Amino acid sequence: MAGTAEVLETVDETMDAALGRLFDLLRMPSISTDPAYEDHCRATADWLVAELNDIGFEASRRDTPGHPMVVAHARAAGPDVLFYGHYDVQPVDPLSLWDHDPFEPQMEERDGGAVIRARGASDDKGQLMTFVEACRAWKAVHGTLPANITILFEGEEESGSPSLVPFLRENKEELSADLALVCDTGMWNAQTPSICTSLRGLLGEEIIITGPNRDLHSGAYGGPAQNPIRVLTKILASLHDETGRVTVPGFYDGVRPVSNAMKAQWDTLGFSAEDFLGKVGLSEPAGEQGYTVLEQIWARPTCEFNGISGGYAGDGFKTVLPSEARAKVSFRLVGEQDPLAIRDAFRAQVRAMVPADCSVDFLEHGASGGVAMPTDDPAFEQARAALSAEWGGTAVFTGGGGSIPVVGYFKEELGMDSMLVGFALDDDRIHSPNEKYALRSFHKGIRSWVRILAALRDA
Structure with missing residues (x-):
């Protein structure tokens, strides 16, 4: 030089x-x-x-x-x-x-x-x-x-x-x-x-489930009336299987495996999953099974829930069935995953789970690939x-x-x-x-x- x-x-x-x-x-x-x-x-x-x-x-x-x-x-x-x-x-x-x-x-x-x-x-x-x-x-x-x-x-x-x-x-x-x-x-x-x-890329989506035309008293309507929070939580729970994999159809299209050479180099970094999680008061990896924590962070896609709202969340207690419930969902993307194709598949999966007396709207919060x-x-x-x-x-x-x-x-x-x-x-x-x-x-x-x-x- x-x-x-x-x-x-x-x-x-x-x-x-x-x-x-x-x-x-x-x-x-x-x-x-x-x-x-x-x-x-x-x-x-x-x-x-x-x-x-x-x-x-x-x-x-x-x-x-x-x-x-x-x-x-x-x-x-x-x-x-x-x-x-x-x-x-x-x-x-x-x-x-x-x-x-x-x-x-x-x-x-x-x-x-x-x-x-x-x-x-x-x-x-x-x-x-x-x-x-x-x-x-x-x-x-x-x-x-x-x-x-x-x-x-x-x-x-x-x-x-x-x-x-x-x-x-x-x-x-x-x-x-x-x-x-x-x-x-x-x-x-x-x-x-x-x-x-x-x-990793990022796809952000907000789901808005609307049911009755106003908040309802749970004593008068609880049971026969659709509850948007119940609908929403069922939808969110369906987005992962028991191994932590995302269930959106086609979600893993374009995900590339990490090369053995790169894995070997990562193994030399001295990374401790216990220390990493311990610093934030956690102890057990909760992500996609079969992958190390570093792989989960750097090389695997995710679906996470960033916020949920609906009903009464103030001090005290209010027995209400909400008219509306919302959730903010983010997808971290890797490789050649197509954020727009994933958005379409995600929305189709959600719509298929919305009952007759409810409707769903979506708000976009950005879409970029890995x-x-x-x-x-x-x-x-x-x-x-x-x-x-x-x-x-x-x-x-x-x-x-x-x-x-x-x-x-x-x-x-x-x-x-x-x-x-x-x-x-x-x-x-x-x-x-x-x-x-x-x-x-x-x-x-x-x-x-x-x-x-x-x-x-x-x-």
Whole structure:
């Protein structure tokens, strides 16, 4: 990796300046969900444009119907990559639980080392700045970058990304690359870096069962009158069999088995199901039988109930048969499961169980498929080797139980796979008061991107 050592030395020598820039960014209250912070979001985008132009990118703010995007290009020989991050942050409420002003970053010493404490430190300003500072160091040493790099910073990730898909469609040619690099994930643990190679999709459905035209007295109507709660609970109970498998017809179409090689790697992670469940007061896995807990989280689809309402739920007791009962149901999806086909099959199964004196309505709450990364692409092993060299241990491939919608959008709209490399830790308190980012994550994150870019260049 010619010239990498000098770049790493520059990273080490300029850490104080890099921290100063990160602290300047963290002071900007770029809360995307609150219209009161619209000007702050715009100012944050402008700050990033100025920083990227200072490095040598051709950067600009791109206004949208919501908050701006930041797009930057640095033309160079080497692979074509797009780096994505988001500059917007979550609200800070409740402010009373913060130890200090969430937009006045502080350096604190903890048993595990120094941490940067501020809103956005981990999600995602500290993360995106690891890549920016890696590019800065490359340019300072060599005057150019080791890859043809496009940067896309979004300002609405924490508020549902309403402008993102239209923006990708309108700028498809400009933003398409060989590979997207996403720094919005975490480490396996504080010593072990990871590359997330799969994400589950999400289908959200709300069921509304309506029976009588008003709430009824259970003494007068209990027995002969249909009770929407009873109908609803029977429907929900029918969605799993005794082994935990989902009963929706065709639900498992497109689910891919985990390769033996990936299972073997997961077995090396030292994951303890007892510890994982014990931390939340549980002791026995309750998911689909025949699969480990890691497989259930990372590689198997699920059907879960997220909320049930109906009748009287206030203090005291009211003997009422409700007119209506509701449930919110979410499906986590993997592989090539088709969320729209599953929605149709789910609704058909529910309708078939609704008795004559009841009706059912459905509300949609999003539908996105799972994403699996092409780990047979040599770039993934090259990046894993680069991470291993930086952190002094073997980097691992992991799965993700949740969803990062932008990864699916890149695949669907731009035809581009993503590599997810992040340096957050489980205790970073993202979205919570007293969010933090380890100084070591920031420093070695910059160094990691230096190595990854060199590895991709030399492939």
